[in-house]
Amino acid sequence: MNKRIIKAAQMAAVGVILLLGLVVVAWQAQNASGQTQNSNNSNSSGGSSSGGAGGQTSGLSGADRKFAMDAAMDGMTEVQLGRLATQQGASDSVKQFGQRMVDDHTKANNDLMQWASTSGLTLPTTLDAKHQAMFTKMSGLSGAAFDKAYSKNMVSDHTKAVSMFQKEADHGADSGLKSFAASTLPTLQEHLSMARGLSTGTGSMNASANGNMSGSMNGNMSGTSNSGKKSNKSKNGNSNMSGNANNSNRR
Numbered sequence: 001m002n003k004r005i006i007k008a009a010q011m012a013a014v015g016v017i018l019l020l021g022l023v024v025v026a027w028q029a030q031n032a033s034g035q036t037q038n039s040n041n042s043n044s045s046g047g048s049s050s051g052g053a054g055g056q057t058s059g060l061s062g063a064d065r066k067f068a069m070d071a072a073m074d075g076m077t078e079v080q081l082g083r084l085a086t087q088q089g090a091s092d093s094v095k096q097f098g099q100r101m102v103d104d105h106t107k108a109n110n111d112l113m114q115w116a117s118t119s120g121l122t123l124p125t126t127l128d129a130k131h132q133a134m135f136t137k138m139s140g141l142s143g144a145a146f147d148k149a150y151s152k153n154m155v156s157d158h159t160k161a162v163s164m165f166q167k168e169a170d171h172g173a174d175s176g177l178k179s180f181a182a183s184t185l186p187t188l189q190e191h192l193s194m195a196r197g198l199s200t201g202t203g204s205m206n207a208s209a210n211g212n213m214s215g216s217m218n219g220n221m222s223g224t225s226n227s228g229k230k231s232n233k234s235k236n237g238n239s240n241m242s243g244n245a246n247n248s249n250r251r
Contacts, residue, residue, distance in 0.1 A: 060119060061173045067164065068177060072112055072123040074161060077131045081138060085150055090143040094150060097198055101154075108184050114220040115176045154195035161188050163170070 035141070079100050085098025116123050129133060140148055165185045172178030 014219040020123045031068070059174075060121065064168070064172055064177050065121065066173045067168045067172070067181070068112065068116065068121055069124065070077065070164065071161075071181075072109065072116075073128060073131060074157065075109040075112065076124070077127060077135065078157065079109065080127070080135055081150065081153070082134070084138055085146070088139075088142045088146045090147050091151065093198060094147045094199065097154070099152075099193060100194070102190070104187050108187070111180055111184070151195065156201050158188060158195050159193040162192050171200055207240070 025125055080100040082101030082105065085101070086095050089095045089098060102193045113123060137151060138146065138153070162185065165188055168181035169178060172181060
């Protein structure tokens with residue numbers, strides 16, 4: 001009888017031990033699962049935070065991101081320099097070109113910002129140190145000196161811009177950004193052509209600012225004036241010849 005009781009007690013103890021072991025194993029498994037989930041959530045949150053802080057969107061290549069940031073900075077600079085040209089330029093050509101820069105680059109900047117709003121990329125809204133220094137330097141110029149420096153900068157800036165936008169239009173990975181580059185490129189090419197004409201005509205524009213005609217205008221007007229003189233001379237010649245003939249007949 002005692003042996004049976006002892007045996008039953010032993011079996012009960014073994015059962016309790018096994019039950020406790022199962023409880024411990026289940027508890028450990030639950031903790032491990034919770035830690036894994038927390039780790040995943042933390043990684044996901046950290047990645048999202050990094051993207052928001054740096055403006056880095058998932059799926060956007062480094063090259064596309066650099067293009068967008070550079071295009072935004074350069075476009076903003078062109079607008080501010082264009083406004084400066086309308087105020088401090090000496091010639092009408094520089095003033096008109098400056099206004100064209102304001103109009104065209106404002107539109108391009110708005111198109112780029114619209115793309116950025118859907119992609120999650122945060123674009124710059126103020127000039128960086130390099131571009132601000134250039135703007136400050138240009139702000140200290142006026143008249144003919146401004147025209148010369150502005151024309152030179154516009155050729156340099158738009159040569160770089162055409163190359164940059166052409167590369168993005170050809171090899172960009174983001175379809176929206178690639179489309180923006182392709183649609184803006186013809187305008188930039190036109191700007192470059194205008195800037196080159198502005199640069200080569202700087203001397204003439206300065207002369208015009210001093211109240212003199214430009215070289216091309218002088219050439220055209222001189223040609224017209226000479227032509228008129230030849231015509232008058234021809235008429236006078238005919239008149240004289242006619243007069244001589246009449247006098248001869250009278251004799």
